[in-house]
Amino acid sequence: MLVKLALLTAFSMSHLSAIELPNVLGTPPSQTKEEWVKTGRPQTLELFRKHIFGRAPIGKPDTLAFKVIEEDPTAMGGAATLKIIEISYSGPGGASQFKLITFTPNKATKPVPGYLLICNRGIENIDPTRKEKDDFWPAETIVARGYMASAFLNAELSIDKNLNFNNGAHKVFDQYPKERPGDAWATIAAWAWGASRALDYFETDPSIDASKIGVLGHSRGGKTSLWAGANDQRFALTISNNSGCTGAALARRKKGELVGRINTSFPHWFCGNYKKFNNREETLPVDQHQLIALMAPRPVYVASASKDAWADPEGEFLAAAHAEPVYRLFGLKGLNTMTMPAPDQPIQTGHVGYHLRTGKHDLTDYDWEQYLNFGDLHLKK
Ligand code: GTR
Numbered sequence: 228m229l230v231k232l233a234l235l236t237a238f239s240m241s242h243l244s245a246i247e248l249p250n251v252l253g254t255p256p257s258q259t260k261e262e263w264v265k266t267g268r269p270q271t272l273e274l275f276r277k278h279i280f281g282r283a284p285i286g287k288p289d290t291l292a293f294k295v296i297e298e299d300p301t302a303m304g305g306a307a308t309l310k311i312i313e314i315s316y317s318g319p320g321g322a323s324q325f326k327l328i329t330f331t332p333n334k335a336t337k338p339v340p341g342y343l344l345i346c347n348r349g350i351e352n353i354d355p356t357r358k359e360k361d362d363f364w365p366a367e368t369i370v371a372r373g374y375m376a377s378a379f380l381n382a383e384l385s386i387d388k389n390l391n392f393n394n395g396a397h398k399v400f401d402q403y404p405k406e407r408p409g410d411a412w413a414t415i416a417a418w419a420w421g422a423s424r425a426l427d428y429f430e431t432d433p434s435i436d437a438s439k440i441g442v443l444g445h446s447r448g449g450k451t452s453l454w455a456g457a458n459d460q461r462f463a464l465t466i467s468n469n470s471g472c473t474g475a476a477l478a479r480r481k482k483g484e485l486v487g488r489i490n491t492s493f494p495h496w497f498c499g500n501y502k503k504f505n506n507r508e509e510t511l512p513v514d515q516h517q518l519i520a521l522m523a524p525r526p527v528y529v530a531s532a533s534k535d536a537w538a539d540p541e542g543e544f545l546a547a548a549h550a551e552p553v554y555r556l557f558g559l560k561g562l563n564t565m566t567m568p569a570p571d572q573p574i575q576t577g578h579v580g581y582h583l584r585t586g587k588h589d590l591t592d593y594d595w596e597q598y599l600n601f602g603d604l605h606l607k608k
Contacts, residue, residue, distance in 0.1 A: 246479045249513055251520045251552050260524075260556040267553075272457060272521055274513045279473065280454050281412035281498030283420050284400045290317045293428050296326075300333070303357060307332055307370045308434070311355055314424050318399040325383035325395075327425050328355045330366050330376045331434045340439030340463075340606035341375025341429070342598065345422055345455070347387070347448035353378040362591045363445070372599050373607075375435055377425065381448060384421035385414040389495040396420060409500040415447070416498075419455035426461055439463050439606045443598065445590035446538075447496065450474035457521040464605055466528045466598050467519075468590045471538025473497065475529045477515050477546050478508040483539035486511075515542075516549035519579070523550065524557035526605040528580035528598060533570050535588040541567060547581045554578050573597050575604065 250256050253267030276282050294313045302309035307330040315324035331339055344364055346353045352363045360367070369376035381387065385395040392401055396417045403411060412420075422442050429437035441464035444452035449470025456465025467475045472484035473496075487505035490497065504511050519527055529547040531540030544567045554561035560577030568574055571593075573582035580601045584593050 246477070247509070248477070248479060248516060248549060249511075251516050251549055252556075257553075257556065260558075263523075263553060263556050268521065271513065271517050275454075275457065275518060275521075277410045277498075278500045278504070278512060279497055280416045280419075281500075282410045283412045283416055283458075284402065285318070287424070287427055288316045288318060288400075290315075290322075291424060291427060292316070293431060297355070302330060303367055303370060305333065306367070307376075309355060310432075312428055314421075314428060316396075316399060316424070319402055320399045323395050323399050325379055325421055325424075327379045327428060328353060328377060329432075329435070330370050332370045332373055332375070335373065335434070338434060338436035339373060339375050340436050340441075340602065341377055342369055342441045342443060342466075342602070343422060343425055343429075344376075344378040345381055345418055345442065345444035345448040345451050346378045347381050347444065347446060347451075350380060353380070362589075362595075365592055365595050368592070368595065369599065372603075374599070374602065377429075379421060379425055381414075381418040381421070381444075381451065385417040387414060387447070387495075389493075392495070407499065410498050413495055413498050415451050415454060415496045418448075418451040419458060422451070422455040423459045423461075426459065437461070441466055441598065441602055441606060443468060445469055446471065446474075446588065447493075450496070453518050456525070456527065457518055460525070462525070464526050464528070464602065465522050466530070466601075467543075468530050468594055469532055469535050469538050469543075469588050470529075471535070471543070473501075473515070474538075474543075475515055475519065475531075475546050476539040476542035477549075478504075478511055479514055480539060480542045480545070481508055482542055483537045514546070516546040519546050520550040520553035523553040523561075524559055524578065526578045526580070526601065528601050530581065530594055530597065531583045532588055533583055533585050538588065540583055544581055544583070547579050550579055573600075575601050578605075 257263035257267035366376040443466035551561035
């Protein structure tokens with residue numbers, strides 16, 4: 228069922244654009260939260276799985292194992308305990324592993340909430356020695372605010388290249404005797420799967436409150452955090468930083484990066500079925516406001532940058548805004564506005580947060596400050 232929406236925002240006062248979005252409440256639209264939980268939500272999730280992100284062949288494997296390979300209770304000048312955990316797993320295609328870095332605040336008197344960064348850059352951006360420091364992961368600040376800071380490298384789950392899924396979690400679990408099915412998982416789904424395995428570890432660590440974890444990522448990492456939060460309702464908060472096309476941005480606006488372009492530049496990110504929508508965005512059975520709505524009733528935060536036209540900031544804002552009806556089913560406020568805020572004016576009054584940062588495509592101290600403020604409202608209760 229399609230609803231006609233007039234999309235008028237402060238950001239685009241000069242033009243009133245009308246596009247048709249699929250009803251965020253599903254088909255037929257859920258009338259109650261019970262209907263949404265029983266039917267609307269699972270059906271929406273399945274559409275994203277079948278047509279966009281693909282189907283993971285496994286959840287938590289029986290073979291999953293955690294080994295603390297490094298521990299330093301005097302990290303960050305005594306403020307934190309560093310642990311590096313090797314998370315290993317095996318399956319029909321062999322064995323693989325990835326490393327999870329955690330810093331927990333030493334002054335904590337009970338298990339702490341935390342942030343898990345899916346790092347799509349290099350180890351220097353999440354340096355466990357803290358010799359290199361980077362806005363991308365201000366671990367000292369996160370710890371000083373009373374949270375665990377954790378991160379892993381997405382490429383350790385599946386290399387970010389079109390390599391025919393021959394490494395990491397794909398090599399271990401992919402069993403497609405004939406052709407790879409159109410709904411087989413691809414790299415973004417494998418990275419999101421890794422985030423859930425990190426959460427499996429948090430559940431075993433008594434210094435961490437695994438029920439209060441925010442998952443976040445930037446750009447391709449933001450597409451991944453949204454898919455992780457949609458699939459795994461154990462994540463208490465989901466944050467998308469400049470995730471753009473097939474992340475938070477509405478596909479039907481066809482602004483910035485388009486579906487055909489992303490599937491050509493990065494054919495390994497999404498499932499085979501997604502290629503059917505190249506240049507045919509209006510035929511997608513879902514749009515990205517529905518991905519954001521899959522977080523309800525849990526909080527979700529979407530952030531854009533003013534000079535990031537490639538990610539379509541307005542499309543990201545509108546997707547966040549149009550998740551509202553699902554939050555309302557739960558008696559909650561979502562973003563609670565259809566007016567795009569001016570740069571650097573965060574909206575954090577409901578269960579959907581949003582800001583447009585002045586500047587370019589990046590994850591910065593300013594962004595983190597907003598995520599920590601939003602976390603104070605939702606993860607510290
Ligand atoms: C771009 C890509 C975007 C975004 C970005 C990134 O080249 O077109 O979808 O994911 O890379 O991850 O930095």
